[in-house]
Structures are given as C-alpha cells and as structure tokens.
Ligand SMILES: NC(=O)C1=CN([C@@H]2O[C@H](COP(=O)(O)OP(=O)(O)OC[C@H]3O[C@@H](n4cnc5c(N)ncnc54)[C@H](O)[C@@H]3O)[C@@H](O)[C@H]2O)C=CC1
C-alpha cells in the first residue's frame with residue numbers, strides 16, 4: 293500500500309494528460325491542473341484533451357485551474373516543458389506541504405543555469421523532495437493503455453520505490469532508481485540525438501547511416517553521463533538507450549519529426565513541442581564545460597542556429613579523424 297493515494301499533475305498537455313490516466317489506472321485519486329481556466333473547462337466538459345484526441349479521460353480524474361487545489365495531493369507530477377519548469381514550481385512551492393514529492397516529467401536542461409530538472413525543483417521549492425520520471429513512453433501509447441516501462445529516480449530509494457507503487461499498474465511499469473542524474477541526462481540528450489536521426493532520414497541517407505548515427509549518438513550520451521557520475525546500467529537502461537531507440541525510430545517522435553522536416557528542407561511542424569530544439573544549445577555548452585566531445589549534438593545545435601548547412605555538418609562528421617571506437 294503506497295503512502296501516495298492522491299496525485300496531482302501540473303500541466304495538462306499531452307504527457308500530463310497521459311500521466312493522469314496512468315495514475316487513475318493505478319487506483320489513485322487524480323487532479324489534473326491546467327493553467328488556463330478556459331482550457332480546464334473545455335477538458336472537463338469534453339472529458340478529452342485536444343492534445344490527445346480520441347482518448348476519453350477516466351471519470352476519476354478531476355480537472356482544475358486552481359493551483360491551491362492541485363497542491364493538496366500527497367505527490368505532485370510536474371509535466372510542463374523544461375524551460376517552463378522553474379516558473380511552474382515557483383508558483384506551486386508556497387502552496388505545498390513540506391516534504392511533498394515533486395516528480396519532474398520533462399526532459400531537458402535549463403537555459404542559462406545549465407541545471408537539470410530536479411536541480412531546478414530543489415531551487416524553486418526547497419521544502420519539497422525532487423524526483424524524476426523518464427523513459428520510452430509516447431503520451432499517446434501510454435494514454436491508450438499500451439504496455440510501457442519507465443524509470444523513476446529519487447535520491448531516497450524508499451521514496452522512489454513508493455512512487456513506483458503509486459503509479460505502477462499492469463500496463464505501466466516503472467523501475468525505481470537512485471541515479472537521478474543518469475536518468476536526467478538520458479532524457480535530455482536523446483531528444484537532441486533524435487533530431488539528428490530525423491535529419492538523416494529526411495536527407496535519405498539510408499538505414500545504415502541511421503544505425504550509425506544512433507549508435508554514435510549513444511556513445512555521446514554515455515560520455516556525458518560518465519562525466520556526471522551516471523551509472524552504466526542507467527545509461528543502457530530505459531531512460532537512456534531505451535528512450536533513444538524509441539525516439540530515433542520514426543516520426544511518432546516529435547523530435548525525430550522536427551529533424552525529418554529539417555532534413556527535407558521543410559519548415560518545422562507547427563504546434564508540436566520538440567524539446568531537443570531547446571536542449572541542443574545548452575547540452576553543447578554543458579558538454580564543453582566538462583570537456584566532453586558531443587559532435588552529433590554540436591552539429592544539431594549548429595544546424596538549428598543556422599551557422600552550418602546540413603550537408604556541411606554531415607561532411608564534417610564524416611571527415612573527423614579516424615579513431616578507436618569508444
Ligand atoms: N508527449 C510525450 O509523449 C512525452 C513528453 N515528455 C516530456 O514532457 C514535457 C511536456 O511535454 P508535452 O506534455 O508533450 O507538451 P505539450 O506541449 O503537449 O504540453 C505542455 C503543457 O504545459 C503547459 N504549461 C506550460 N507552462 C506551464 C506552467 N507554468 N504551469 C502550468 N502549465 C504550464 C502548457 O499550457 C501545455 O498544456 C516535455 O519536456 C516532454 O519532453 C516526456 C515523455 C513523453
């Protein structure tokens with residue numbers, strides 16, 4: 293029996309709504325918070341979020357635009373884009389009872405500060421307890437109840453295990469971990485690498501190039517993880533390799549779809565959040581600050597910034613000096 297019988301979700305986008313369905317399936321009392329009262333009213337009336345069309349919301353999920361009501365849960369999941377995390381947590385912090393677990397579900401690194409998601413939570417809500425949930429999980433798959441497995445990490449293993457009990461069900465299988473940084477690095481980096489994979493597909497470079505790019509991208513993710521003390525089993529686990537495989541597999545990933553458009557010379561898909569776009573420059577800065585080589589991520593950042601053409605970036609990657617595989 294979990295301590296966390298009630299769960300609130302802050303952020304009523306695609307992933308927040310899918311996680312509300314997860315918590316409801318696990319038998320929890322669920323509150324889904326939408327910042328915009330009109331959006332909240334529309335979801336409540338239709339029992340469906342336009343971000344996840346065709347998926348009815350369970351009756352047990354209450355929708356609110358009242359943050360104080362959302363703060364009255366035993367545990368809170370924060371599901372807003374990475375660059376909005378600090379603002380969302382700052383509003384929530386004064387309303388939260390001390391020690392409330394606040395689980396980051398975004399994948400990214402904060403611009404300017406280079407902080408990971410749980411570090412932002414720890415700064416913006418010092419009386420809360422930060423955790424992270426990440427892994428291969430498309431909102432649409434999860435909301436439909438298709439089988440999914442993710443990693444849920446907190447510094448306190450008992451807390452991570454209890455949060456797993458609160459959210460797990462026969463269709464959603466979280467594994468607990470204490471390697472918070474390893475989980476955060478995997479989720480942030482894979483989005484940038486998925487853009488690169490999409491570019492390779494958009495340029496029609498072939499299946500061999502896609503496999504090479506994904507593998508060498510993973511080598512970068514591992515190098516960065518090691519520099520931050522991440523565990524090998526986290527980097528090769530669900531939140532690292534697992535999520536990279538999912539996001540590099542095709543256009544169901546918004547990051548892959550963004551890369552696909554870039555590779556084809558088309559405009560980026562409108563209204564679809566591709567976090568890798570925002571993570572790329574900060575990931576590259578962070579890697580440079582630790583002396584970690586991430587040539588694929590660097591190429592993505594340069595392409596997005598418009599400082600290099602796609603063809604020049606591909607040529608530069610292929611013309612790097614030959615080296616040992618590591
Ligand atoms: N969609 C997916 O399949 C998955 C997404 N994620 C991650 O979850 C995060 C959110 O992604 P999505 O839900 O897909 O994006 P989305 O664009 O569908 O929704 C984001 C929501 O956050 C809300 N929001 C923004 N700032 C807010 C604030 N200060 N307070 C309250 N709400 C705020 C927006 O109004 C919007 O409803 C991203 O970091 C993404 O990488 C992770 C796993 C799966």
Ligand SMILES: O=C(CO)COP(=O)(O)O
Nearest residue numbers: 427428429430545546547
């Ligand atoms: O993080 C995700 C799957 O685990 C969602 O990927 P996209 O944001 O690329 O769609």
